[in-house]
Amino acid sequence: MEAYLFDWLNLFFRWFHVITGIAWIGASFYFVWLDLSLREPPQWKKDQGIKGDLWAIHGGGFYEVAKYQAGPPAMPKTLHWFKWEAYTTWLTGFALLSVMYYWGADQYLIDPQKMALGQWQAIAISLAFLGGGFVLYEALLKSPMRQSPKLFAALLYAALVAAAWALDQIFSDRAAYLHVGALIGSIMAGNVLFGIMPAQRELVRAVQAGETPQAHFAELAKLRSTHNNYFTLPLIFIMISNHYPMTYGHEQGWLVLALIGAISAFARHYFNLKHQDNHQPWILVVAALALFLLIGWMVPKPAEPLAANTERLNQSQALALVEAHCTACHAEKPSHPAFNAPPGGIALEQWSQVEANAARIIPALRTGYMPLGNTSGMTDEQRSQLIQALSSE
Numbered sequence: 205m206e207a208y209l210f211d212w213l214n215l216f217f218r219w220f221h222v223i224t225g226i227a228w229i230g231a232s233f234y235f236v237w238l239d240l241s242l243r244e245p246p247q248w249k250k251d252q253g254i255k256g257d258l259w260a261i262h263g264g265g266f267y268e269v270a271k272y273q274a275g276p277p278a279m280p281k282t283l284h285w286f287k288w289e290a291y292t293t294w295l296t297g298f299a300l301l302s303v304m305y306y307w308g309a310d311q312y313l314i315d316p317q318k319m320a321l322g323q324w325q326a327i328a329i330s331l332a333f334l335g336g337g338f339v340l341y342e343a344l345l346k347s348p349m350r351q352s353p354k355l356f357a358a359l360l361y362a363a364l365v366a367a368a369w370a371l372d373q374i375f376s377d378r379a380a381y382l383h384v385g386a387l388i389g390s391i392m393a394g395n396v397l398f399g400i401m402p403a404q405r406e407l408v409r410a411v412q413a414g415e416t417p418q419a420h421f422a423e424l425a426k427l428r429s430t431h432n433n434y435f436t437l438p439l440i441f442i443m444i445s446n447h448y449p450m451t452y453g454h455e456q457g458w459l460v461l462a463l464i465g466a467i468s469a470f471a472r473h474y475f476n477l478k479h480q481d482n483h484q485p486w487i488l489v490v491a492a493l494a495l496f497l498l499i500g501w502m503v504p505k506p507a508e509p510l511a512a513n514t515e516r517l518n519q520s521q522a523l524a525l526v527e528a529h530c531t532a533c534h535a536e537k538p539s540h541p542a543f544n545a546p547p548g549g550i551a552l553e554q555w556s557q558v559e560a561n562a563a564r565i566i567p568a569l570r571t572g573y574m575p576l577g578n579t580s581g582m583t584d585e586q587r588s589q590l591i592q593a594l595s596s597e
């Protein structure tokens with residue numbers, strides 16, 4: 205029953221999180237595009253205080269957008285704010301993190317081969333990491349560091365790479381990736397709550413009072429939204445990476461994350477420039493080349509030949525190995541209490557099922573991803589034996 209409830213909560217928050225995430229990132233992409241696509245307005249609009257002009261067609265109608273130099277002459281009756289997309293994305297993300305990695309800590313957060321943490325220890329480390337990372341970012345942002353945005357960005361990147369490495373030593377590979385994403389997402393939502401919203405409130409206040417808004421609010425908000433802009437592609441990669449054990453399960457998973465993060469943020473740069481009519485296609489070419497190099501470097505090594513004294517397994521011995529290390533979870537009716545249905549839809553109760561899934565089992569074994577948590581203590585030799593039994597078919 206508990207496992208059944210776990211699955212539903214997991215599904216519900218994941219679904220909700222994806223919906224709010226689309227709304228947030230979608231609105232953010234739209235406004236970045238909008239801002240960079242504004243053009244010089246005709247004189248009569250300039251006379252009204254408009255500095256940016258834009259026309260669009262969508263869904264069967266023309267839209268005219270005007271961006272004011274300072275503020276409109278009078279406050280409009282209805283002013284739309286964009287904040288709940290960000291807040292609900294964070295809230296649902298945190299709920300999903302709590303269900304999957306805190307409630308399901310033994311399966312998803314803790315890797316006893318790396319650190320044999322208890323559930324509450326692991327949760328405390330996770331919360332301390334997220335809280336500490338967030339406070340560090342806010343502190344850096346308020347330091348003189350922000351005067352040099354490029355240096356700031358480099359430091360931020362280095363800090364995140366260091367965090368990815370450290371997390372990789374503590375948590376399961378998958379949880380390590382997810383925590384980098386959770387920190388980035390928290391920083392992004394914090395940027396909205398603690399920087400962008402106050403700057404907008406100041407803008408509204410100044411317009412209402414007929415004053416010029418204080419510049420420092422806007423400057424800081426700009427830096428924060430630039431960070432958010434470059435964070436989006438790496439963050440979305442982390443969100444979907446849990447379907448690809450070849451990434452986080454790689455021996456140097458943290459390095460793979462660092463490289464994919466850098467490549468995707470660089471690709472984002474192309475679009476930021478393009479919206480301003482500054483076409484720099486070489487950026488995409490370099491990003492694609494870097495990705496190809498990475499793919500080449502990550503090619504899995506061929507299975508190690510079995511040591512001379514290692515026994516080659518026949519079919520029933522190989523199946524016995526699967527039964528010892530996999531079938532508690534991978535069965536139509538799993539005996540493992542955390543599962544209610546075969547995880548990943550993969551049941552491994554008969555040899556034909558094992559064979560049919562060989563293409564996914566081999567990488568899962570080779571990367572050490574499976575058996576999940578390895579509580580049954582599968583040895584490297586047993587892994588090689590099973591891979592061998594599946595490869596020689």
Ligand code: HEC
Nearest residue numbers: 446447529530533534540547548550564565568574575576
């Ligand atoms: C403690 C439970 C557990 C054990 C034991 C276990 N698995 Fe899994 N396995 C899972 C879960 C959970 C998933 C789904 C992970 C996810 O959501 O991506 C999974 C996914 C998989 C996948 C799909 C991976 C992919 O996404 O391509 C394969 C293949 C697999 N397991 C093989 C095995 C093999 C082989 C063993 C035994 C050597 C094993 N598992 C042992 C829980 C387990």
